[in-house]
Amino acid sequence: MAVKGKKKNLRLNSVSPGAEAVIYVILGLFALCCIIPFVFVIIISFSAESSIRSIGYSFIPQAWSTDAFRYAFRKLPQIWRSYFNSIFITVVGTALSTFMCALYAYVLYRPDFKFRGFFNFFSFFTMIFGGGLVPTYIVCKQVLGLNENYAALIVPLLVNPFNIIIMRTFFKSSVPLELIEAATIDGSGEYNTLFRVVAPIAKPGVATIALLNALVFWNDWYLSLLYIQRNKVLQPLQALLMELQNNVEYLSRMSGQMGAAAINEAAKMPTQSLRMVLVVLIVVPIACAYPFFQRYIVAGLSVGSVKG
Amino acid sequence: MKKILAMLLALVMVLGLAACGGGGDANQTSDANKPAENTPDTSGGNKQDDVPAASDLDPVTLRIWFHGSNVSPEASNKVMESVNAYLQDKINVTLEPIWGTWGDFDTATVTALAGGDDVDIYFTCNWSANEYNKYARDGYWVKLDDMLPTYGAELLTTIPEGIWECAKTNGYDGVGVYAVPALKDTATQNCWDLNATLLAELGYDVDAFIASASMNPDFYYSDEFEEALQKAKDYKGGDFYPLVGEPVVFERIATGTAIITGDLNGAPVLSYYYDVEHPATDIGSKIVCKYATPEFKKFAERTYYLSQKGFISPQTQNVDTANNYREACAKTGDYLISSQSYAFGCELDYSRERGIDVRMIPTDAPYMDATSGQGAMMAISATSKNPERALMFLNLLNTDPELMTLLNYGVEGYTYNKNADGTITFIDDVRATYSPWRNGMGNIRQLPPTAEEGLDYWDRFSAYYDSAEVLPYGSFILDASELSNEATALANVYGQYGFQLMGGATNPDTVLPEFLAKLEEAGIQKLLDAANEQLAAYLAG
Numbered sequence: 001m002a003v004k005g006k007k008k009n010l011r012l013n014s015v016s017p018g019a020e021a022v023i024y025v026i027l028g029l030f031a032l033c034c035i036i037p038f039v040f041v042i043i044i045s046f047s048a049e050s051s052i053r054s055i056g057y058s059f060i061p062q063a064w065s066t067d068a069f070r071y072a073f074r075k076l077p078q079i080w081r082s083y084f085n086s087i088f089i090t091v092v093g094t095a096l097s098t099f100m101c102a103l104y105a106y107v108l109y110r111p112d113f114k115f116r117g118f119f120n121f122f123s124f125f126t127m128i129f130g131g132g133l134v135p136t137y138i139v140c141k142q143v144l145g146l147n148e149n150y151a152a153l154i155v156p157l158l159v160n161p162f163n164i165i166i167m168r169t170f171f172k173s174s175v176p177l178e179l180i181e182a183a184t185i186d187g188s189g190e191y192n193t194l195f196r197v198v199a200p201i202a203k204p205g206v207a208t209i210a211l212l213n214a215l216v217f218w219n220d221w222y223l224s225l226l227y228i229q230r231n232k233v234l235q236p237l238q239a240l241l242m243e244l245q246n247n248v249e250y251l252s253r254m255s256g257q258m259g260a261a262a263i264n265e266a267a268k269m270p271t272q273s274l275r276m277v278l279v280v281l282i283v284v285p286i287a288c289a290y291p292f293f294q295r296y297i298v299a300g301l302s303v304g305s306v307k308g
Numbered sequence: 309m310k311k312i313l314a315m316l317l318a319l320v321m322v323l324g325l326a327a328c329g330g331g332g333d334a335n336q337t338s339d340a341n342k343p344a345e346n347t348p349d350t351s352g353g354n355k356q357d358d359v360p361a362a363s364d365l366d367p368v369t370l371r372i373w374f375h376g377s378n379v380s381p382e383a384s385n386k387v388m389e390s391v392n393a394y395l396q397d398k399i400n401v402t403l404e405p406i407w408g409t410w411g412d413f414d415t416a417t418v419t420a421l422a423g424g425d426d427v428d429i430y431f432t433c434n435w436s437a438n439e440y441n442k443y444a445r446d447g448y449w450v451k452l453d454d455m456l457p458t459y460g461a462e463l464l465t466t467i468p469e470g471i472w473e474c475a476k477t478n479g480y481d482g483v484g485v486y487a488v489p490a491l492k493d494t495a496t497q498n499c500w501d502l503n504a505t506l507l508a509e510l511g512y513d514v515d516a517f518i519a520s521a522s523m524n525p526d527f528y529y530s531d532e533f534e535e536a537l538q539k540a541k542d543y544k545g546g547d548f549y550p551l552v553g554e555p556v557v558f559e560r561i562a563t564g565t566a567i568i569t570g571d572l573n574g575a576p577v578l579s580y581y582y583d584v585e586h587p588a589t590d591i592g593s594k595i596v597c598k599y600a601t602p603e604f605k606k607f608a609e610r611t612y613y614l615s616q617k618g619f620i621s622p623q624t625q626n627v628d629t630a631n632n633y634r635e636a637c638a639k640t641g642d643y644l645i646s647s648q649s650y651a652f653g654c655e656l657d658y659s660r661e662r663g664i665d666v667r668m669i670p671t672d673a674p675y676m677d678a679t680s681g682q683g684a685m686m687a688i689s690a691t692s693k694n695p696e697r698a699l700m701f702l703n704l705l706n707t708d709p710e711l712m713t714l715l716n717y718g719v720e721g722y723t724y725n726k727n728a729d730g731t732i733t734f735i736d737d738v739r740a741t742y743s744p745w746r747n748g749m750g751n752i753r754q755l756p757p758t759a760e761e762g763l764d765y766w767d768r769f770s771a772y773y774d775s776a777e778v779l780p781y782g783s784f785i786l787d788a789s790e791l792s793n794e795a796t797a798l799a800n801v802y803g804q805y806g807f808q809l810m811g812g813a814t815n816p817d818t819v820l821p822e823f824l825a826k827l828e829e830a831g832i833q834k835l836l837d838a839a840n841e842q843l844a845a846y847l848a849g
Contacts, residue, residue, distance in 0.1 A: 246409070251410055
């Protein structure tokens, strides 16, 4: 009895081994569900095309091959350029947009800012009403000159009201106003307060919106579709993949009307394993970014909580 | 107070944006008028001394948006160097191509057109999202009739009258030609696609089989058809489905009906019957409800019977899988009979690709209608600042073999090499990075034949397509835009019954009456009345 009680005390918040086992199994299955599709994609990317043709996608293909990878790296110079584009857009875009969102949110968080309510509503309003595709397109392309350049892939995504709200809430919950008052009393100027007092505390919040932003920039292909048509060297990797995917889908959808022409064109399209190669290339870098950001996000989860 | 101010400012922004959008559209329509108004003056001025020489022309940059391209930026730059050097000599034009791909063309061009982009020439046709007839109606294309005699004189004579006729549409500035049609595979011919290798393995005399099936409207209903499918099924085993294809095409082939351009998108409910042997013969031009005819009933019963026999895969009967399944079966040669809309010489390509002997069994004579005649066109955008020069460019592209070859096939020594006999051979690696959609560009009969095609390829090509007869309903195009409620309701009903019925998945004895009743409810009669009224008006001239 005593031993049992002691054991219990050693493991705080413990549940019975049975329940624990069930939870582990459920979590394990969930994790598996997340990983399996990716493993599957990798397997397909290494499958021989003949195997895909005869037995379809399979975890155990009839034959393995690295042809698709070799083709991708040797025959498609655009892949490397697109890789660079994606990384460039993601790095620059994430840095800029995180910086802008964090500053915007900081101002909204400061109660002594006179137009707080106004700017709060100003950003929030865009979450409810948008200008519509065509007006946005005209403004971006003809007024702002976001046309066939990197800016077209970065600027439209710079300010995200959702991130501003997250960041403002984060400031509110984890940066006590007293801290700013104390800094002011100690003679700290506004910039000093922001960069030396607030910024270090806000790191987890910044990391969260940076990760969200990075995902948005990395995954975006639509802007490229709209604004990058003549100068396709600027296409990011996602746009390249979407294009290949859409090409294949379009041709199979249109084959009823286009007849033989669609079939002839479809024969020129990259193989299925090649498309999977692109998926692998796209997923790997962003998957690598997760652990890096995760440190801050986990830290962020505990920052606001009561300690001790 | 502040809230109200914020609201106001936000409202101003939204309205401002909306006004921009509206402004764009308004410009669009007013611009659309411009060229038509301007042209009489300019053409009047130029009529005497014909088209001026290149040196007299101001340098102009033309942007042209192609469809279905597979062109890398690097290859494009390389080829454009030669194209532009050539064009500057001829008409003092610098060409800036936009190589739209199959996947992005629809979304990108529709946005660009709505946004009034600075593009001079767009690819258009009756199956892409920037649909020729609709966009002509809405004022996006420049009407060409007045400009053609001045700036496209050679073009007028190069493209046959029948194809110009197909390109006529009731557009923003009245009935006329709003785009230059491509002289390509401009005819439709329905065929049964036959796996001759398998048929021979089953012990058939392939030639005799084809001879008896060709142009035979009863082939689909014959014992011979069923027997061949049965033999293939027995020979290949239980999970082999010998009859593969798209049910919608089966229906057209087996009943001898043509597509009506403007029929509901993706949900055909109308039919036009024609004489399969002599398509030009008038057998009473009338548009009927596809599903209410005895021919359709016969077809649906037969298909259901064949399906019950296990000749049609459930994947063929599902609208989501039918196409992919057909492609997969075609690639591996796992079929006996399939459906095909013929393109000249396609059986050779297929035989090579599939590794079997593919033969075609024609079910009708080749014919021409709006669907085939408007298959690929080049329209001059209403936003173009130089519509005349754009037409001069299209004129040159369609009549100058050197330009067409440059733009379509690339530069000699870079994408292809010339052979001694006058044919060409592609340098496959480079050609893969520079392959525009050949048939989408214009008059492809000017191209040099490849070694595979053989020296007389284009002669045979032209002979085949020129023999095509124009259907009695000519280039009739249905405008159902005023019946959008009925169209939606009908498309829903079609989605529920149509495809399954044509694929033989459901029993027509019970389902067909139900289907027809629902169509009636959804307003098929209204659509039919409108269609026949428009057709009568069209035929009357």
